[in-house]
Amino acid sequence: MSIFSRGKYAFDVDGVYRRLSAILGDRVKREEYVRQSYSGDICWLSLYTIFKKLDAPMPDIVTFPKDSREVSEILKIANQFKVPVIPWGGGSGSQGGVIPLFGGIAVDLKLMDGVEVNEREMTVTAEAGVICHELEVKLNEKGLTMGHYPASMFSATVGGMLAARSAGVASTKYGKIEDMVLGLEVVLPNGDIINTGIKPRYTGAIGPDLVQLFVGSEGTLGIITKATFQVHPLPERRIFSAFSFKTLDDGYRAVVDILKKVTPAVIRLYDEEEVMKAKFKTITPPKEARGALLILVFDGIKEIAELEEKIAREICIKHGGTYMGSEPAENWWKKRYHHYFPPLSPSSNLPMIFGTVDISATFDRLLKIYRTMKEELYRKYHRYNIQTAGHFSHWSKSGGMVYLRFYILDPPEDPEEAIKLHDDVFETAIKITAKLGGIINDHHGIGLKLGRFMKLQYGEAGMSTLRRIKQALDPNWIMNPGKLGL
Amino acid sequence: MRLKVSEKTASQIETCAFCYLMCRHYCTIASVQRVNYSTPRGKALILYEIVNGRIKMDRELARIFYLCTNCGRCYIACETKASNPPEIFEEVRSAIVSEGLAPEEVEQVVKSLQKLGDRLVDEALVEDEFLDGKSEYLYYLGGEIRNAQVEIAQKTLALLKLLKVDVKIMREEPDDGAMFYLLGYRDLAEKAAKNLLSKLRKNNVRKLIVSDPLSYMAFKVYYPKLGLSLDDIEIMHLTEFLANKKIPSGKLKATTVYHDPCFLGRRSAGIYEEPRELLRRIPGLELKELTFNREHSLCCGGLLRPIDEYWANKIAMKLADELRSLEVDFVTTACPRCKASLNQAGIKAYDIAEVLVESLSGVS
Numbered sequence: 001m002s003i004f005s006r007g008k009y010a011f012d013v014d015g016v017y018r019r020l021s022a023i024l025g026d027r028v029k030r031e032e033y034v035r036q037s038y039s040g041d042i043c044w045l046s047l048y049t050i051f052k053k054l055d056a057p058m059p060d061i062v063t064f065p066k067d068s069r070e071v072s073e074i075l076k077i078a079n080q081f082k083v084p085v086i087p088w089g090g091g092s093g094s095q096g097g098v099i100p101l102f103g104g105i106a107v108d109l110k111l112m113d114g115v116e117v118n119e120r121e122m123t124v125t126a127e128a129g130v131i132c133h134e135l136e137v138k139l140n141e142k143g144l145t146m147g148h149y150p151a152s153m154f155s156a157t158v159g160g161m162l163a164a165r166s167a168g169v170a171s172t173k174y175g176k177i178e179d180m181v182l183g184l185e186v187v188l189p190n191g192d193i194i195n196t197g198i199k200p201r202y203t204g205a206i207g208p209d210l211v212q213l214f215v216g217s218e219g220t221l222g223i224i225t226k227a228t229f230q231v232h233p234l235p236e237r238r239i240f241s242a243f244s245f246k247t248l249d250d251g252y253r254a255v256v257d258i259l260k261k262v263t264p265a266v267i268r269l270y271d272e273e274e275v276m277k278a279k280f281k282t283i284t285p286p287k288e289a290r291g292a293l294l295i296l297v298f299d300g301i302k303e304i305a306e307l308e309e310k311i312a313r314e315i316c317i318k319h320g321g322t323y324m325g326s327e328p329a330e331n332w333w334k335k336r337y338h339h340y341f342p343p344l345s346p347s348s349n350l351p352m353i354f355g356t357v358d359i360s361a362t363f364d365r366l367l368k369i370y371r372t373m374k375e376e377l378y379r380k381y382h383r384y385n386i387q388t389a390g391h392f393s394h395w396s397k398s399g400g401m402v403y404l405r406f407y408i409l410d411p412p413e414d415p416e417e418a419i420k421l422h423d424d425v426f427e428t429a430i431k432i433t434a435k436l437g438g439i440i441n442d443h444h445g446i447g448l449k450l451g452r453f454m455k456l457q458y459g460e461a462g463m464s465t466l467r468r469i470k471q472a473l474d475p476n477w478i479m480n481p482g483k484l485g486l
Numbered sequence: 487m488r489l490k491v492s493e494k495t496a497s498q499i500e501t502c503a504f505c506y507l508m509c510r511h512y513c514t515i516a517s518v519q520r521v522n523y524s525t526p527r528g529k530a531l532i533l534y535e536i537v538n539g540r541i542k543m544d545r546e547l548a549r550i551f552y553l554c555t556n557c558g559r560c561y562i563a564c565e566t567k568a569s570n571p572p573e574i575f576e577e578v579r580s581a582i583v584s585e586g587l588a589p590e591e592v593e594q595v596v597k598s599l600q601k602l603g604d605r606l607v608d609e610a611l612v613e614d615e616f617l618d619g620k621s622e623y624l625y626y627l628g629g630e631i632r633n634a635q636v637e638i639a640q641k642t643l644a645l646l647k648l649l650k651v652d653v654k655i656m657r658e659e660p661d662d663g664a665m666f667y668l669l670g671y672r673d674l675a676e677k678a679a680k681n682l683l684s685k686l687r688k689n690n691v692r693k694l695i696v697s698d699p700l701s702y703m704a705f706k707v708y709y710p711k712l713g714l715s716l717d718d719i720e721i722m723h724l725t726e727f728l729a730n731k732k733i734p735s736g737k738l739k740a741t742t743v744y745h746d747p748c749f750l751g752r753r754s755a756g757i758y759e760e761p762r763e764l765l766r767r768i769p770g771l772e773l774k775e776l777t778f779n780r781e782h783s784l785c786c787g788g789l790l791r792p793i794d795e796y797w798a799n800k801i802a803m804k805l806a807d808e809l810r811s812l813e814v815d816f817v818t819t820a821c822p823r824c825k826a827s828l829n830q831a832g833i834k835a836y837d838i839a840e841v842l843v844e845s846l847s848g849v850s
Contacts, residue, residue: 033532033547037522042506050503050531053538064521091522092507110520129520133511141777141811154563155507340506341566347504348568 009102009481011083013060016105019081020063023073027064027111038062038086038106041093042347043449044355044422051350052415057099059086059106066111068187068225075223075478076191078105082476085189087219089160090131092152094356095447097164097218101482109159112225117142123182123198125228128159144231147174147265150443151340159224164445165216169336170297172395173265174232176443178215185226186214189474198228213469218445219480221473235299238265239309240329242286243294243321248272249367251292252392254319256363258296259397261315262308266297267395268332271370274389280346280354280407281389282339286328294321295329346407353384353408353422355449357429361438362399366392369438370402373429377406380428384421385409394442401442404429430456446484454485488539489585495577496537498569502530509571512563514555514785518800523550526560526571533578548582549589551575552793555801556668557748557785572753579670592669595792599665600674602633622652624691628698629661630822635837638822642697642724642839648846649731653695660685664704667712668789676712679704686719693720695727697839699749699821700789706754723750725820725838729760736845739770740815745805745828745835746783747821756781761820761838768845774812784808788823798827806831816841 020028035058040046049056065071078085084104091098100106110129115138117124126135132153139145149168150156156166167176183198196211214224245251251269270293275285285293296312298305313323346354361369374388387407394401406425411418430440434456441450455463470486507527510516516525523532529550535541556572582588627639646653663678696702705721744765750757758780765773778784787801806828809817817835819825828835
């Protein structure tokens, strides 16, 4: 059974394969097992498709370029023959951003793995295929860090992180990937190569920002092939602390006040349900914890981090928080990837339906959106035995993100019904977010999963603007078609 | 062709297939090939489809399951130890061989190993050391040293002699069968193991010292898996044996780094400290460490070399780059394959026995 319909873009696969082979030699593949390896990411839909033995779309050809010149040649051929192109990084996305809906050419960038650390400039330049962990290790060896620690650290690539606006657990202090990037090399669908230069943060008056046009474009406008990031010295010290609050509201108010005064690297506020009841916990709470749990991590120069922690602790206590010591936070830090490994990960529990609604909003809206979403999900889907778990993290000075995970423990047997239910849960949650003035995704990206909600975010005029940008850069609509609502 | 694997392996394949790619950064072959189907998860996904009959296994596809160094780094990366990919691939290879689908290059390696049979050990090397009667220890060279790196045996025996150890070797040393096991030829592995064990028992060998971590792995891990008991023979790696010996104080003014062989460390008995301790005891020798050391150490790709020299070289070059950045005078290891891989990648590398003998030159 196929759950995907293949539309336009019929092309001469043999002819295109020959043209690509002339450039790339044996770094062009079309064997079934290779194409199958490039049929999806780790979104629920991709995994469920495999689990249920459904037919998933596959690229017709997979390519492995070694440099931006080869990427340019691939895109020229794809453009000439009007063949869809799906840029590939680590495949660790959760939004179906690499599902080749219409077949075409998968462009795996992982062979582009060059890294150049510039200690004097405090920058690092990395090619698109460098894996996040590889980059961090190279920096650590020189006493530096990106400050970027996403859950996908072990498989996500530089290109993929930029294309989907990745955030790491310390983003409250170090920013998201788009805050770290100082310059890009991008290959356009016509084969042209843009080099933006390296602009230190908070500097430059050079018109619209071409870097930020491509960051988050999810492969729909071109292929990011290289990027330069700012880096930081490895922190001298990390200070951990944890607080329990009677209610989520108390904890939330404490966080807002903390952010007015100091900037922790990590702020994670867990809803009571995640702390106490959730089947798939992402934290092991201390036994004595009741209500909401707040995890704080401060890093940097010892004295400054200590002072920041002291200020935050006073604020927490003022809001009725109970200091739980450093251990719960330290344990979380040490085991922060643990829950993504099988059999603890939701993906080990298929055919269960699961997903994460990661949305953001300003301080005044975020908590309300979370509560409304949660109530509505339980009201609408309780008959499927839905469970949720939520935490707030990735804060800024004016708002934050909530990470609402849902698990449907009694899903419909029929795949079509199950997929419909999965999509319906997202629709419910995203519509509430948009209605209450939130941002429909924080850091997983839009991909295939949320594409149909882009209009809710930007409105007709906004989407029309995005479409016109797409049309101008990619007149044949070959770049990752069907994603980002484009 | 569907592939027949045990229930346990089928379950481990499923575990890896639905994992969130949590070990890609540690996979040796994936770090050089850098394609989706080279990671344990990528391979498991293909196996999952093969086991479920959605993709057909053939000789061409079988090749990718041999493109794994069996180094076990993925298992170290797996925090929950939910699955053990090298063990999956060892069984899958066995199933591939049972179906007659082994790639040609693998068949070639097996044929040439079979031709070698029980090998005469170089007489010049050992004239008076052959096992002909009672001795406390037997030194087992293993295929790689016996056939290609006798100098390691020479130095090891010289060292043991210096320490007044009552040790002998076999004139005709039977193969341990480890390569057969690794390549999925379990029948041949079992036959070789039985042949070796019967000769050991015939000669009343009670204590056996090995240098080659692959032989060590065979005795400690593969033989028990084949249902063969070694309870009556004590197996020791040279570094384990030496760690408890009083060694005269030598001298070596140099810097070195110890490269951990996969099959001596994470894949068998976790021998990490003994070799380091031996090196630390050498006056004048400074011991450095790589970022990835002990159970996290990088693999040299040596076991892949007979099957695919191109990727084996790529892996060795990657390790060589890391070692170069340490700026040591030479690298010390405790595996003939690691030594050869590094030498080939332009790195001065020695077996620990060679380093110890060098440090003791002048000491009688």
